[in-house]
Amino acid sequence: MRSAVLSVGTEILFGQITNTNSVYISQQLNLLGFDVLYHYTVGDNDGRLSEMVDLAFKDCDLIITSGGLGPTEDDMTKETVCKVMGDNLVEHEPSMEALVEGSKKLGHKLTENNYKQAMMPSKATVFDNDAGSAPGFALEKNGKIIICMPGPPREMTRMFQRRVKPFLEKYQDKAIYYKTLRFFGKGESSLETDLLDLIDAQKDPTIATYAKEGECTVRVASKRDTLEEAKKAVADTTDIIVSRLGQYIYSIDDEELVQVVGRKLLEKGITISCAESCTGGMFAETLTSVPGISEVFDRGLVTYTANAKIDELGVREDTITKHTVYSAEVAKEMAAGLYEKTGSNICVSITGIAGPGGEMPGKPVGLIYIGCAFAGDVKVREVHMRNVSRNWNRHYAVLSMLDMVNKCIDEANLN
Amino acid sequence: MRSAVLSVGTEILFGQITNTNSVYISQQLNLLGFDVLYHYTVGDNDGRLSEMVDLAFKDCDLIITSGGLGPTEDDMTKETVCKVMGDNLVEHEPSMEALVEGSKKLGHKLTENNYKQAMMPSKATVFDNDAGSAPGFALEKNGKIIICMPGPPREMTRMFQRRVKPFLEKYQDKAIYYKTLRFFGKGESSLETDLLDLIDAQKDPTIATYAKEGECTVRVASKRDTLEEAKKAVADTTDIIVSRLGQYIYSIDDEELVQVVGRKLLEKGITISCAESCTGGMFAETLTSVPGISEVFDRGLVTYTANAKIDELGVREDTITKHTVYSAEVAKEMAAGLYEKTGSNICVSITGIAGPGGEMPGKPVGLIYIGCAFAGDVKVREVHMRNVSRNWNRHYAVLSMLDMVNKCIDEANLN
Incomplete structure (x- = not known):
């Protein structure tokens, strides 16, 4: 109707x-x-x-x-x-x-x-x-x-x-079913390009892409005579999308990234701590929005000044002088120092430039380094953000940290 | 139009x-x-x-x-x-x-x-x-x-x-001017009651109250032939409201509480650090949303577990055992310990229950204690929040912290 x-x-x-x-x-x-x-x-x-x-x-x-x-x-x-x-x-x-x-x-x-x-x-x-x-x-x-x-x-x-x-x-003629897939690390245009043949050929299920605060979602919806038929149609199309772009998909059930990460940490009993600079506590705040997370979240340090990084995390002054605070080396030492201090299973760190000021030669606003100490290894990821605004940058930086933690947990599973 | x-x-x-x-x-x-x-x-x-x-x-x-x-x-x-x-x-x-x-x-x-x-x-x-x-x-x-x-x-x-x-x-026919007054610590109904005579008698300027995420605002608006007339009408009404309710008003220019606090800290060169429990980093995140705040914000600690409070802030185990972590005593030791550690001019702390779970006999969800070490003194404020939801509680708790810091700065000025 x-x-x-x-x-x-x-x-x-x-x-x-x-x-x-x-x-x-x-x-x-x-x-x-x-x-x-x-x-x-x-x-x-x-x-x-x-x-x-x-x-x-x-x-x-x-x-x-x-x-x-x-x-x-x-x-x-x-x-x-x-x-x-x-x-x-x-x-x-x-x-x-x-x-x-x-x-x-x-x-x-x-x-x-x-x-x-x-x-x-x-x-x-x-x-x-x-x-x-x-x-x-x-x-x-x-x-x-x-x-x-x-x-x-x-x-x-x-x-x-x-x-x-x-x-x-009484007036229902058809059954409807849909699934929302959530993506991180892929823009809407590029996503659409990769799915264009499916989108062009769509009749039922329909495929719609949305961009939302640094993430993308794809909704696959079907309207059929029975709910079973609709479910099957959605599942078939979802399978194709996952097979093409699975590496960017963190949920096929419209679950937020922080919920996915929180759930996995709690299910597996993995403890976590974080050390933040440019995100200013936003990672800790986001993660602790998950009810019950206190079982696995030990502590967060917002080491805003260089001094705080040295004091709290044992980052070497020398490293800062040589590479600046906005460097892979400092991110790595932050994560490693936090692990030393807390012994949490995962220790994630971030340093970078949220803007609007603060850029340096070779270090533009929007550049961040994320460190992640897990299973005896410290990985560092460098991300160049779009620099939309200070708050957007911080939000995107937190998503990047969550994505890195999510991938760490998944990879550990493979071993 | x-x-x-x-x-x-x-x-x-x-x-x-x-x-x-x-x-x-x-x-x-x-x-x-x-x-x-x-x-x-x-x-x-x-x-x-x-x-x-x-x-x-x-x-x-x-x-x-x-x-x-x-x-x-x-x-x-x-x-x-x-x-x-x-x-x-x-x-x-x-x-x-x-x-x-x-x-x-x-x-x-x-x-x-x-x-x-x-x-x-x-x-x-x-x-x-x-x-x-x-x-x-x-x-x-x-x-x-x-x-x-x-x-x-x-x-x-x-x-x-x-x-x-x-x-x-360019298409405006009349001149419009308005001011938005921002309140904390007063509910909308009570605000409206205190202004009822003005609201009932209003023609121009108009007075409208809004409740918004734990705060209230009052908008005073005037539409006149000239901007000067409109400005004068708004100023006269604003003066009456300020004379009645000034103690609850933190801005008469629609400035957010965090902006007010950030501006004062920067103007006066007052350094600050924070130690959070139930807000999980939201205070640090909120404060660091102010550009340039790195000049005065040293560090934030999210001491989520009891262990982290003892480790990082020197809270005594004995105090926790005797009074629980949700107590004025723990809030006080958190602020004092942070001051010991950082020497920041203001050290603000919080402990309490954001919910949905976690309540104890005599300690309902929504109860928080805020500690504030400043000018040689540690004050503690007890707040009973309305317990709307976990996120609302955390948000309101952060506003309460900001309000306490704001009042501390203002009072110090009087001496």
Whole structure:
């Protein structure tokens, strides 16, 4: 079913709240196998609202609205929908009873405008609201369906799960399945180039690439008669992509890199410590965002000054003088010194230039060195980052550290 | 000017990403004094995109789009906009140079589809992108303006501030001025209650309160015939608010708390080090997001295990046994030990429970202790956080640390 998500609320147009309802409703509709063609947002304005409904029905069979079902004068979704669908509002007895009951419980006196919330289109299927006072409803006419839900996300999501989803399942024609593959170390253009034959030939499954904060994802989606068929189609295409580009893929289940690394460390009981310079604690902070990581994460040192590197990690002054602090040698000594000190299984270090200042001859902003002491060996990786901004650089540097740790763990497995 | 915000991207319709661009653009347009009438989102689909542009122009004079300017085949915003506005794409030399220059720096080879990003409508005002590869542009025809920006929020917001805002300021009819006051340690409801008389009586300037990630802001905005009038109106209202609630205000210029603290440390040449437990490096990471901070930030220790606290900071085993690691005593010894070790002017420490697990009898999730050694004294602050989530707790804990450091610096000044 082709569908549109219509949000009603002036506060969205003011940028005062983020429209999370349309995200949720879209996800749910996609999971049901319905295509979402449009999101619209309008204020509490009768003319623009009815225009949007008319427009959406030109292209779509289903409109889901949220917002504008409240008791106040500017809430006019129901009235507008009635006008467009040729219905009229009548008192809905179960809704009125629920309203009276609810206000008794809270010890509130119902005001005149409260009663408005129990008025429903005469031909509607009404959805009760067990998390608030505004019921929702579905109204059908000539094969077109409009479903109206309240705006507060908690009320809307509950109503969707309890009432709207079962209502919509009757209209499902196909089953949908998708997988999201996550890549690191490969840009979107280059990724697309490597998959161009698949993308050009795609019909089902569809393949879509996205760039996101230094990473790339590929979504493989299929819509078939049965879920099994869809799953098989996605698995077949995923296999081809993995066979081509497996070295860049760290998850085929849309798992974040830090989650992948955290999970592996915990599963294998590998302890870890880190020594950071340019990332300023961001690696430690990122890794410790994983709940339970305290079982394997011993400590992190943010050795920002040269002095701190010498003091805390035993980096030799001589090495710094000879190679500068931004060098493979210093990264190596940082990791080795940290291992000396902590005995953690993996000791990862970083030094480099996050910018905007700090560059030196032969050492541009965006140059980083990552050291990794593991299984009796200290490896160093040199990375030239795109130097987008200080924060982006730091973020990308942390991803690079996580990627190096991830690969270390995987390689150790091979032996 | 009546305006519409148009987002382009199939990933939004799939519910894979939240549309924060429309929030940001709406806020910015409202600040410029433009009305936002609609938000639309469409996929990368030529027909639907051009239909939306046509529709928006019926009612609006300005459309701002984001997304669909990438190098890949499904990116078609430019082509569609050209069709609607009666223009055609030509090679834009400065964009081509920037593209070639950028790829050289990265050592990437430009692929065929990369060049697409340097093609621009022939009559466009081009906006360069210093945070990514896709330039944006504005195209005017018969008093209607369409502005196209790239989709990644970081690129879009930079382009808006650097290029689009100055471009749009020419179309402002009234002068708008506003100030954003930033609060810490006061909730939004309580803030609103304290300002209720002002809020109820408001006409111009308007006063709006926002809660945001543990902080509150108050925006005082005025729209007058001249900038001077608007500035004066805002200043008068700001003075009243500061006289009432000054103790909670850390900036009257929308400066982030970390920027305020970083600036003061640098201006006064006060050195700082930190020792973190539950925040896992987030304080160091946050502080080192300030460019140039290396002049005063010596080092940070993320002493996650009890052992690391004893080893690195000389916390006594006895203190931990007696009071647990989540105690004022341990926070105090952490700060004192760090001062011993580093001699930094300010040594700030934290220990506590970020959750979701880890609570103990009498020590609920959300309880933190912050130690601060400064000017020969070690102070400890106990904070009970709302325990919203692990990440929120860590974020709020870092703000509390920054607030304590900020107050320490201010108090020292009084002596």
